[in-house]
Amino acid sequence: MFGRDRLHPGERILYETRPRFILNSKSTIIKALSAVIILYLFQWIVEGAGALDNLLIANYGVTVAEKVAWLLTGIIIIILLSILWDVISWRNRRYIITDQRVMVEEGVLWKRRYYINHRKIVDVSFSQSITERLLDSADLEIHGGHEGTNIILRDAPSPSKIEYHISRFTERGYDDVEEILRELSSSRRREPGFADPEFWRPVG
Structure with a gap:
């Protein structure tokens, strides 16, 4: 169809x-920046959560470092899938x-x-x-x-x-x-291409 x-x-x-992709997908750019920031801070956040593990194990018997790592990984995957969807949506939008x-x-x-x-x-x-x-x-x-x-x-x-x-x-x-x-077709024929010597002739 x-x-x-x-x-x-x-x-x-x-x-x-x-x-224009950069204008039509402003939210995509924000998502990409968010993913970069999370990846950049990933190790620090997980290490910070790990520092709490000893306190949490002693008081509550639970750990959070692994859960935080999985949570951040899930967020990054969701962001990347969302970016992929935005790109596919943009490619499927046409003005004719x-x-x-x-x-x-x-x-x-x-x-x-x-x-x-x-x-x-x-x-x-x-x-x-x-x-x-x-x-x-x-x-x-x-x-x-x-x-x-x-x-x-x-x-x-x-x-x-x-x-x-x-x-x-x-x-x-x-x-x-x-x-x-006919006018559009003739104007295209009049425009010299790269293989046309007229294209390389200096103007003036």
């Missing part, structure tokens, strides 16, 4: 991307612009997809924090003609490129699809 057959007959992908619509796909176990057709887009707005500006990302909100039809591309990289692809259809109309695709 979420392979290439997710496209309508004749539909073509113009641009496909994922959210085709010649017919803008789509968002997400989900690992339960896949979800929602989209808005170009002909129904009335406006595109975006917001950028300072961090997003430094990383060339933004939250783009695509407004439909009715309430509840908006979709948001959070932490989308290269927002100007996404806005450009969308505006080509919303400004010129859905009937100009073939002409727009």
Whole structure:
């Protein structure tokens, strides 16, 4: 359902991307730092718990050093599994612009997809924090003609490129699809590649 057959007959992908990982996974970074701190302090914490063992054995007949070591190990494993889940979730979130619509796909176990057709887009707005500006990302909100039809591309990289692809259809109309695709194709052919001598020719 979420392979290439997710496209309508004749539909073509113009641009496909994922959210900027460092922005979309702030909690993942916090988890990773927590795991590093626990690993760094692991020996000290276990040794500190071991220092209490003699007192606890004499008074209560119990030890805590081994239990603390197992507890910290369990916490680290849970954090690492959570980080792995975050990465898999990020890899399964996609922003796709085709010649017919803008789509968002997400989900690992339960896949979800929602989209808005170009002909129904009335406006595109975006917001950028300072961090997003430094990383060339933004939250783009695509407004439909009715309430509840908006979709948001959070932490989308290269927002100007996404806005450009969308505006080509919303400004010129859905009937100009073939002409727009021909222009995009010809512009790609005009851009010199590494094997083209024009690429290495100095400018000016």
